[in-house]
Amino acid sequence: MGRCSQRWTDATRVVRTCDAYHTRMCGGESSICQLGGAVFGSDGGRANASSAGYASVPSPMPDQSVHGSLPALPYRIACLCDLRDAQGRLLLLHRKKEPNKGLVSPIGGKLDVALGESPAECARREIQEEAGIDVPIERLHLIGLVSECAFEGRGHWLMFVYRVLGAVWVEPKDMREGRLEWHAPGELSKLPVPESDREVIWPLMWKAEPRGEGKRPGFFAVHIDCRGEKMRWSVEQETPPEA
Numbered sequence: 001m002g003r004c005s006q007r008w009t010d011a012t013r014v015v016r017t018c019d020a021y022h023t024r025m026c027g028g029e030s031s032i033c034q035l036g037g038a039v040f041g042s043d044g045g046r047a048n049a050s051s052a053g054y055a056s057v058p059s060p061m062p063d064q065s066v067h068g069s070l071p072a073l074p075y076r077i078a079c080l081c082d083l084r085d086a087q088g089r090l091l092l093l094h095r096k097k098e099p100n101k102g103l104v105s106p107i108g109g110k111l112d113v114a115l116g117e118s119p120a121e122c123a124r125r126e127i128q129e130e131a132g133i134d135v136p137i138e139r140l141h142l143i144g145l146v147s148e149c150a151f152e153g154r155g156h157w158l159m160f161v162y163r164v165l166g167a168v169w170v171e172p173k174d175m176r177e178g179r180l181e182w183h184a185p186g187e188l189s190k191l192p193v194p195e196s197d198r199e200v201i202w203p204l205m206w207k208a209e210p211r212g213e214g215k216r217p218g219f220f221a222v223h224i225d226c227r228g229e230k231m232r233w234s235v236e237q238e239t240p241p242e243a
Contacts, residue, residue, distance in 0.1 A: 052102040064110045065155075075156040078106040079123040082143070082205060083131065089182040091131065092191070096178040099152065104191045107131060107180075108159070119160035131180065132172045139165045143208045145221040145237075146201060152226070161205065163217050196224050200233050208241055216242040 023239065065074030081105070083091040092104045101202060109126040111117045120137050120218040127135050144161030151157055172181050183205070200222060208218035218241035 008212065064113055066113060068162060069156075071150070073150060073155055075158070077111045077113065077119070077158045077160075078108055079111070079119050079126060079160045079162060080106045080144075080146075080201075081123050081127055081140075081237070082106055082161065082163045083127070084128075084164070084183055085167050085169055087183070087184075089184050090188070091168075091170055092181060092183050093177060094179045094181060097176070099154075100194055102192065104193050105197060123160070123162045130175060130177065131168075133168060133170060135164055135168065141165050141217055141218055143217045144201070146224065147222070148196060148224045148226060150225070150227045151196070161201070163205075163208075163210075195231060196226065196233075199231065200224055204235070204238070207238070211241050211243060218242075 065076055069075040081099075083089070091107065093107055094104050095101055107126055107130045109122065110117060111122045119142070120140050121138050124135055124137055127133060140162045141164075142160060143163045144159075146157070146159040146161060147157070148157040170180060170182075173179070185206075193202070204220040204222060208220055210217045219237070219239040220235060221237040222233055222235050224231065
C-alpha cells in the first residue's frame, strides 16, 4: 500500500496530497488524495469531495474513532455477533438508529478504544447490553475480519465478526437501537439488509458455517471498497470450517 501525506495550512482547512506511490487507495491518478477529497472546511465538511469520487456527506459521526483518522472519514473498530437459537434461527436487529437505520443487521457495536477494549470483550459487552445475556468469551469464535472503506461515504470500519458457539435464547423485544427478532436463514433474502452484508459478508459467513455439532467454524478476511458507483471487494484470506 502507498502512503498519504498531510499538509496543515491553517486552523480551518487541511489539504491532503498523495505521493506517487499511492496506488491502492488513491489510484495514483492525481496529486490530490482521493481518500477524502482535497480541502476540508472548519466544520469538518468536505469542500470538494466530488473531485475524489464522493458525494456530499454530513458532519462526521461522533466519538470512538481511531487516532489518526481523517475528520470527515473517521476510522472505527467494531464487532458483529452471530447468535443462533436451537432451531438455527438468526438473532437480528431491525435498526432505528444510524448507522444502517431502517435496515437489519446482527448485534454489534464499536469498541471502546479509550479503554483499550478487546474485540472479544466488545462482542461480549454488546451481546449483554443488547440481548441481555452474558456469553462467556470462550463461546465467542472469531470467524471473520471485515474492513470497509468509505461506508456510506461517512467513515471507514474494521469489524470483527464473531459466531457464538452453541444455541442461545433471547425474547424478541424493542430496545433503544431498534427491535430484536429471530429469523430463519431463508428469510434473509427478503429482509432489508445493507448491500455489503447481502453481497459480501453473509455469503462468507455461510461458507464459514460449522459442518456439525462441536465442529469449528471457518474464517475469512475481506476488504470492501464502497467508493464510487459500484462496490468492490477482495477476499484476502479464507479458511474452510473444520471437516
